[in-house]
Amino acid sequence: MVALRPGAKTFGWWAKPPVEPRISLYIYNVTNADDFLSNGSKAIVDEVGPYVYSETWEKVNIVENDNGTLSYNLRKIYSFREDLSVGPEDDVVIVPNIPMLSATSQSKHAARFLRLAMASIMDILKIKPFVQVSVGQLLWGYEDPLLKLAKDVVPKEQKLPYEEFGLLYGKNGTSSDRVTVNTGVDDIRRYGIIDNFNGRTHLPHWTTDACNTLAGTDGSIFPPHIDHDRILHVYDKDLCRLLPLVFEKEVMTSNEVPGYRFTPPEWVFADVDSHPDNMCFCPAGKPSCSPNGLFNVSLCQYDSPIMLSFPHFYLADESLRTQVEGISPPMKEKHQFFFDVQPKMGTTLRVRARIQINLAVSQVFDIKQVANFPDIIFPILWFEEGIDNLPDEVTDLMRFAEQVPPKIRVALIVGLCALGVILLLLSTFCLIRNSHRQSTLHLEGSNYLATAQVDMNKKQNKDNQPARY
Numbered sequence: 001m002v003a004l005r006p007g008a009k010t011f012g013w014w015a016k017p018p019v020e021p022r023i024s025l026y027i028y029n030v031t032n033a034d035d036f037l038s039n040g041s042k043a044i045v046d047e048v049g050p051y052v053y054s055e056t057w058e059k060v061n062i063v064e065n066d067n068g069t070l071s072y073n074l075r076k077i078y079s080f081r082e083d084l085s086v087g088p089e090d091d092v093v094i095v096p097n098i099p100m101l102s103a104t105s106q107s108k109h110a111a112r113f114l115r116l117a118m119a120s121i122m123d124i125l126k127i128k129p130f131v132q133v134s135v136g137q138l139l140w141g142y143e144d145p146l147l148k149l150a151k152d153v154v155p156k157e158q159k160l161p162y163e164e165f166g167l168l169y170g171k172n173g174t175s176s177d178r179v180t181v182n183t184g185v186d187d188i189r190r191y192g193i194i195d196n197f198n199g200r201t202h203l204p205h206w207t208t209d210a211c212n213t214l215a216g217t218d219g220s221i222f223p224p225h226i227d228h229d230r231i232l233h234v235y236d237k238d239l240c241r242l243l244p245l246v247f248e249k250e251v252m253t254s255n256e257v258p259g260y261r262f263t264p265p266e267w268v269f270a271d272v273d274s275h276p277d278n279m280c281f282c283p284a285g286k287p288s289c290s291p292n293g294l295f296n297v298s299l300c301q302y303d304s305p306i307m308l309s310f311p312h313f314y315l316a317d318e319s320l321r322t323q324v325e326g327i328s329p330p331m332k333e334k335h336q337f338f339f340d341v342q343p344k345m346g347t348t349l350r351v352r353a354r355i356q357i358n359l360a361v362s363q364v365f366d367i368k369q370v371a372n373f374p375d376i377i378f379p380i381l382w383f384e385e386g387i388d389n390l391p392d393e394v395t396d397l398m399r400f401a402e403q404v405p406p407k408i409r410v411a412l413i414v415g416l417c418a419l420g421v422i423l424l425l426l427s428t429f430c431l432i433r434n435s436h437r438q439s440t441l442h443l444e445g446s447n448y449l450a451t452a453q454v455d456m457n458k459k460q461n462k463d464n465q466p467a468r469y
Contacts, residue, residue: 003184004063005193014221016058021351023385024050024079024091024415026311028327029093033130037372045326045379048093051135052084055385060174066188069195074218075174080136089136096359096378098132099146099165102304104370106368107361115366121149122369123326129370138381141166167357167381177237184223194235205240205299211280217241219339219353224346231261232339239308239355240300241281244268249341251350254388259349263338266315269295269308292317294358296378298446302345304412311335311382312356323376335382348395351386 004011015446026049033043055081082091100122107115121127125145133142141164156465162169178198181434184191194202194214202212216233226232245262252258259355271292272282282289282300290296293316294307313321315332321327340350357380365371390397 001047004070004181004257005183005185006062014212015057015062017220018386018391018394019057021055021057021385022052022081023055023383024052024137025381025383026050027093027095027133027135027381028324028379029128031326033094037129040372040374041322043324043376043378045324047326048091049086049381050084051082051086051089051139053078053090054080054081064262065180068183068190068196069180070183071178071180073174073176073178074249076171078168078172088133089139090134093130094130094132095138095380096361097127097379098127098304098359099144100127101129101359101370101378102372103146104367105305105360106303108362108364109267112366115364117120119367119369125149127369129373139166141169141170142173148419157227171308179218181217189222189223189416192217193223194218195241197237197368203241205283206280208280210239219351220348222342222346224347225340226260226343226346228260232341234339237300238297239295240297240402241295247277249337253340253349253390253395253409255390255392257342257349257390257395259340260343261338261340262337269293269310271450291320291377293320296360305362307358307377309356310337311354311384313379320377324379327379328335348387348388349390350388352384353386354382354384356380356382377412 004014026047029048030036030043031046032041032044034333037045041408047155056075056077062072064069064070082088104115107118127145133424141162143163143167147163147165149233151422180195180197182190182193182195194216197214200214202209204212206212214235216235219234219236222232228245228247234243234245235241236243243264246265247321248261248263250258251261267278269292270278272279272286272289272293279286279289281295288296290307293313294309297306298304299309303314303459309316309320310330312327312330312335314332314335319327336352337354337355338346341347342349359378360374361370361373363373363375364368
């Protein structure tokens with residue numbers, strides 16, 4: 001059985017996966033920021049990347065609970081791989097000022113005097129809609145004057161849990177999030193399924209229990225015995241929801257382990273007109289729904305207007321991609337999100353988790369710094385995270401589970417058939433040999449009788465001859 005049991009080898013693989021995941025990031029560098037703001041020109045971006053980091057994953061502080069679950073914290077360590085990247089972490093890029101544009105967009109429906117006050121503060125602090133930062137700063141954090149100001153003036157209960165801004169800020173290390181998953185010991189159908197996340201069995205954001213459920217896995221394992229009709233579910237805190245995955249096709253890894261490819265259905269980020277079931281992700285009604293191909297995660301990002309999509313707006317409306325210049329048409333091979341899974345064991349074989357981060361900017365005329373910044377979904381970067389192959393030790397076990405038992409059955413059948421043929425031949429040989437021996441004995445017996453009869457006849461003839469005197 002595949003269940004998670006402390007001390008078992010598979011438990012060790014789950015707790016500290018013997019793999020080296022990588023994350024590759026591609027940043028949309030804005031090349032005409034001044035022209036965009038001053039003359040209303042369409043923004044031009046240049047995709048730069050990849051910037052590659054290797055990762056080590058480990059589940060720490062593992063506690064075995066009485067109800068067939070395990071609780072843990074996840075530790076992720078990122079190490080920059082300049083040898084696999086287009087340049088060093090100190091490469092400079094120009095990107096939208098996410099803290100500033102988040103604040104101005106949120107103020108659109110506030111009182112006018114607040115917007116004017118915000119404009120004055122930004123003047124004093126010399127805050128601009130675009131920032132020039134290094135790749136390392138964009139990812140891991142830099143000091144932002146608005147965040148610094150908020151730290152000093154915002155009430156303690158409303159303060160943000162970070163002092164710098166970075167898209168991966170605070171993620172290099174042990175997460176404070178406490179995850180509890182089912183071991184599958186009591187019910188293998190629950191193997192790896194999240195029981196609760198930080199004590200919650202459901203998310204608090206959406207309008208129905210079905211959309212708030214956490215009943216998925218972290219993506220490393222799934223309940224075994226998967227067929228084509230199964231819908232898999234993956235939960236990641238940054239996705240702000242459970243992500244469904246549906247069967248696409250059968251695949252074979254480079255280690256010759258067969259698997260099934262699962263990918264998000266085309267309707268996963270669809271608008272409500274195309275897929276009405278997505279209405280549950282619109283907490284303020286239809287006006288708050290995302291455009292086709294986008295997912296609004298602002299409720300999980302302190303109300304920052306962050307929109308997720310697939311890279312290059314794959315499966316999204318073409319109009320989103322053409323709002324800026326420089327983004328090539330999406331390609332399924334490069335931009336699709338997928339998991340390759342070994343169906344019998346439920347183990348992930350290969351992953352390409354590809355997501356694009358976008359900022360939904362609202363034009364605010366009362367704030368002069370952004371008065372010319374139009375309503376736009378502005379792409380920031382996209383990334384792919386995952387693994388290419390599992391180590392031989394793991395794939396050998398999978399091949400054994402997948403291929404060896406049928407071979408043994410075939411070999412056993414062939415062996416038994418061969419043994420039957422051999423026994424039949426031996427029996428036939430024995431019968432022939434016995435028949436030959438019996439025939440020989442019979443012939444030898446006949447010869448003996450014939451010889452005895454001749455001897456007796458000779459004796460009788462001798463006795464019947466007249467005596468000679």
